[in-house]
Amino acid sequence: TLLVEANRPVSVDRLIDRVWGDNQPKHGRDVLYSYLSRLRAMLAGTPDVSIARRSSGYVLVIAETMVDLHQFRDLVARARGTDDDEQALRLYEQALSLWRGEAFAELDSPWLAATRTALAAERFAAELDHVDVALRQGRHAELVAELAARADQHPLDERVAGRFMLALYRDGRPAGALRHYQRIRSRLGDE
Numbered sequence: 001t002l003l004v005e006a007n008r009p010v011s012v013d014r015l016i017d018r019v020w021g022d023n024q025p026k027h028g029r030d031v032l033y034s035y036l037s038r039l040r041a042m043l044a045g046t047p048d049v050s051i052a053r054r055s056s057g058y059v060l061v062i063a064e065t066m067v068d069l070h071q072f073r074d075l076v077a078r079a080r081g082t083d084d085d086e087q088a089l090r091l092y093e094q095a096l097s098l099w100r101g102e103a104f105a106e107l108d109s110p111w112l113a114a115t116r117t118a119l120a121a122e123r124f125a126a127e128l129d130h131v132d133v134a135l136r137q138g139r140h141a142e143l144v145a146e147l148a149a150r151a152d153q154h155p156l157d158e159r160v161a162g163r164f165m166l167a168l169y170r171d172g173r174p175a176g177a178l179r180h181y182q183r184i185r186s187r188l189g190d191e
Helices: 012-020 028-043 068-081 085-096 110-136 140-153 158-170 174-190
Strands: 050-054 057-061
Touching: 012 028, 012 057, 012 110, 028 050, 068 085, 068 110, 085 110, 110 140, 110 158, 140 158, 158 174
Parallel strands: none
Antiparallel strands: 050 057
8 A cells, every 4th residue: 555655645544444444453553553663664774765654644755666556657658758659669668567467466455456456457558558559660460469369358348459450450461350340349239
């Protein structure tokens, strides 16, 4: 919670809710204070990182470049903000390389589940933005297999379907693009 909210205070009640949800321990505040104390001790030797108490709650004071989530968001924002497609591709690739699987995979609370879902959507959008730039750069042949897999994973996603059909068409396979169009059209109609 403190990493996601780096450099922003999080109230004690919000921390308790985010960490435990409906399964709060009997003495939630005491347990939280114990955890915070241990976290502070663990971070004591780390330069430029600390947990501070503010009137509005606790804040993890850290350079956001030290947190992969914030690095990812910064790189994606920079990629989206540039008109240079080669630079955008590099930035997207750097951002996407920070992912090592599902966010918070070993942790469970309602807030973490919602955050995990939101982060997966952010990642997916960045992946598709990367595909858009790569298609503009004429990399359709190398994207066909990746987009076929995405189309299988997300059969009703029109953006994925559109990019897949475009890659097939540009790769000299208009019949394959048309077949995919007919499949998704039929499936959307059935749904």
